[in-house]
Amino acid sequence: MSLPRDPHELLSIASGxxxxxxxxxxxxxxxxxAVSKGSRDFATELDLELERRLSAELxxxxxxxxxxxxxxxxxxxxxxxxxxxxxxxxxxxxSGLPTAGMLLALLDDGVPVLGLTWLPAMGRRYAAVVDGxxxxxxxxxxxLAKASLSDSLVGFGAxxxxxxxPIPGPYRVRALGELSRVSRRLRMHGSTGADLAFTAGGxxxxxxxFGHNPWDNAPGVALVRAAGGVVTDLAGAPWHIxxxxxxxxxxxxxxEVLNILVALGDPGDYLDRDPGLxxxxxxx
Numbered sequence: 702m703s704l705p706r707d708p709h710e711l712l713s714i715a716s717g718x719x720x721x722x723x724x725x726x727x728x729x730x731x732x733x734x735a736v737s738k739g740s741r742d743f744a745t746e747l748d749l750e751l752e753r754r755l756s757a758e759l760x761x762x763x764x765x766x767x768x769x770x771x772x773x774x775x776x777x778x779x780x781x782x783x784x785x786x787x788x789x790x791x792x793x794x795x796s797g798l799p800t801a802g803m804l805l806a807l808l809d810d811g812v813p814v815l816g817l818t819w820l821p822a823m824g825r826r827y828a829a830v831v832d833g834x835x836x837x838x839x840x841x842x843x844x845l846a847k848a849s850l851s852d853s854l855v856g857f858g859a860x861x862x863x864x865x866x867p868i869p870g871p872y873r874v875r876a877l878g879e880l881s882r883v884s885r886r887l888r889m890h891g892s893t894g895a896d897l898a899f900t901a902g903g904x905x906x907x908x909x910x911f912g913h914n915p916w917d918n919a920p921g922v923a924l925v926r927a928a929g930g931v932v933t934d935l936a937g938a939p940w941h942i943x944x945x946x947x948x949x950x951x952x953x954x955x956x957e958v959l960n961i962l963v964a965l966g967d968p969g970d971y972l973d974r975d976p977g978l979x980x981x982x983x984x985x
Contacts, residue, residue: 703809704781705764708830711807712815715783716828718758719803722751723821726788730822731797745795751787751803759783765807770916777915777942778811786916789818790892799823804894806919811942816923818898827898829927835901842902844929850957853906853950855884856896865972867945868911868935872971876909879961893947897921900949901928907950907958909935918947931955935962 704711729747748771756767756774767783768774775782783805788794790801799822806816818827826838834841857877864870881887888905890896894917896908901924908925910918922932922940933939935946937959950958 704807704814708807708814711763711765712817712828712830714762715759715805715807715815715817716826718755718762719805719817719819719826722755722803723819725754726751726803726819726821730794730801732795745788745791747794748788748791752785755785755787755803755805756783759785768916770914777808781807781809781814783807784916784919786894786914786920789894789917790890793891798891800890800892800895802892802894802898804916804920806916806923808915808919808942813919813923813926816920816927818894818920818924820895820898825898827901827924829901829924831923831927833927833929835924835928837902842928845901845903845925845951847953848906848951850880850883850885850906850954852885853954854886854888854904855880855958856899856905856908857887857889858893858896858909858911859891860889868968869972871974872965872968873911875965875971876962879965880909880958883957883961893917894921897947897949898924900930900951901925903928903951906954908947909958909962910947910949911935912947913943913945915942918944921949922947925949933959935959935968937963 732745732747752769752771759767765781766775769785786804789804794801802820807814815830829835862870893910899905900908932949934944
């Protein structure tokens with residue numbers, strides 16, 4: 702590692718800064734859109750304020766630069782750098798739903814070294830250095846045990862049947878249907894950070910994430926790895942900072958979910974399919 706300090710010390714500093722920002726985060730719940738980012742995405746004034754504040758504090762106290770969702774920053778693949786999402790689940794936050802939070806990870810040459818997910822409206826604070834354990838509100842959680850998909854809740858990512866792009870809506874429809882046949886239940890929380898934290902904490906057996914943004918994914922990847930979970934992309938390749946998706950799960954559950962997703966084929970092949978047409982059931 703090329704870190705200037707012990708990662709546990711850096712985790713403590715970062716935790717203190719997120720703790721101090723919680724009151725301001727809660728004050729802004731329900732904040733309206735302030736900056737349109739296209740494709741139904743937006744940022745609130747609190748996104749901008751919190752990113753400026755936390756970026757300045759992290760740089761001052763740790764000597765490590767920050768790459769934030771709203772303002773960018775230094776290269777994520779070289780040396781140590783913080784990657785920050787000041788408000789994950791912005792639509793939830795603006796709508797007054799509790800599944801929104803502050804996400805922060807420390808990368809070293811693109812590899813997550815530690816991760817933090819603060820969900821202030823739920824009173825949950827998840828933090829870990831990648832060698833574990835995962836802490837929830839300061840208490841160590843047990844490592845993830847091997848489990849089965851039939852006994853597991855699965856967090857499912859952003860969903861729009863008309864969505865296009867690398868993982869189009871019709872593929873997501875099919876994935877949703879096939880996972881629903883086997884899993885105990887599916888859940889859509891509207892927050893990648895919450896889904897991955899709940900997976901690291903054992904409430905979810907798996908999370909299926911269709912997004913590629915490192916500020917959304919890296920903090921939770923660090924948490925799930927620290928918990929002893931398995932993290933890849935949806936095709937089963939080991940997750941890295943350039944990955945375009947995330948499949949994070951407890952041992953055992955990961956293999957079952959991956960087998961279902963791989964059997965669906967290439968997401969790109971679904972781009973021009975009608976999501977309303979039945980495609981038949983997969984054979985295992």
